[in-house]
Amino acid sequence: MHFARLLHLVDSALPTGAFAYSYGLESSLALGLVRDDAGLRNYLYAYLQQAGRLELPFLNSCFALGPALGDELRELAADYDAQLLVPALHRASAVQGRTWLKLLASFYPEAGITALRQWFAAQELPPHFTLVFALGLQRAGFALPELQAMLLHLLLRDQLSAAIRLGLLGPLEGHRLQHDFYAVFEHILAQEGGREYGEAARSAFVLEMAQVLHNDLYSRLFQN
Template sequence: MSQALLSLVQWLSPAFPTGAFAYSHGLEWAISEGEVRDADTARGWIADVLRFGAGRTDAILLAHALKGHDLDALTDLARALAPSAERLRETEDQGAAFAAATAALTGRMLPARPLPVAVGQAAASLGLPVAQVVALALHAFAANLVSVAVRFVPLGQTEGQAILAALHPLIEDLAATAAEAPLETIGSAAFRADLAAMRHETMDVRIFRT
């Protein structure tokens, strides 16, 4: 295993200080409303977010950042794609934290950008295959959502790991597609997840920031 791959795994691990554990991506609202209530509904919700929502859009943004696309243009697009105030803060705050943490480790100062663009601008120097980087980023995103479900549904740890394992084929397919997808094909259709993020903003009691 290369040092570059180990660096990427470290950057995308739950221990890396981006604060990912504090964000539910609207899943907290879905759980509180009973729409996500067990392992099956959690797996379905997360799969839809990956296939039709931020998973897909972030994967395409990341792929183009890795390929050297105009990072300022990608930053503007990533911000425009955020469907709610909380979603915008989620991607910007995590992206800023990611850039700061990688700069502290590598000595390479990078501007704060939305998370998929921030990961792309840092990981481009590693020289890893685009699909591999995208797959690991999608896996980290999915793992965080599974962790939310484990803590808040709640689910058992084994159930959570079974959900994540079941998502592996989807993650692999999405990464392969995103690695070759033209930027013009970007878009999402996870409307229920977007509405969940909006409704999360007005919850009286909540654990997660989004």
């Protein structure tokens, strides 16, 4: 039952808003950085490596703090906020985080999720998704290895969903590619699974350049 609840929380049907953003894939396609299947695989690998080196250390440190809401979390949250230099990604992360906390509070009313929402509001800090994903699920009783794997799963799934909507590949191809990339998780977790947020780093600079230009592109994600 515990594992089934976790599967529900990362189900694509859960309305967290992740489907609305391509996180650089659409702009990479428009700029010619992704041209074919090989380019898509390279893009996904770079994207997941970046997530492992930047997102996982923050997730690990949030989990280690436990239920504490104090100066250490304030410093961590401010550092993460400063890392998100692309306005579109900053907004997307904050929107997803607020939605996630609202949903989690309704599922686990005794886990202190409402207090977590109130703390971020009082500190005037955005509840970025990676942070509240870890903080919320830690309070709900899930283990760190589960959170690490599921965060990578969410990131990969949302990228492939965007690729399907953009017409880069079909649904069957997308699911087969997702299956193949689960093997990459083991490599990323072996390298980055024990890092703390002071060791977080960026590695996909070309991807970040594409993300910066996203707002200037004509969006095709929701066109038929």
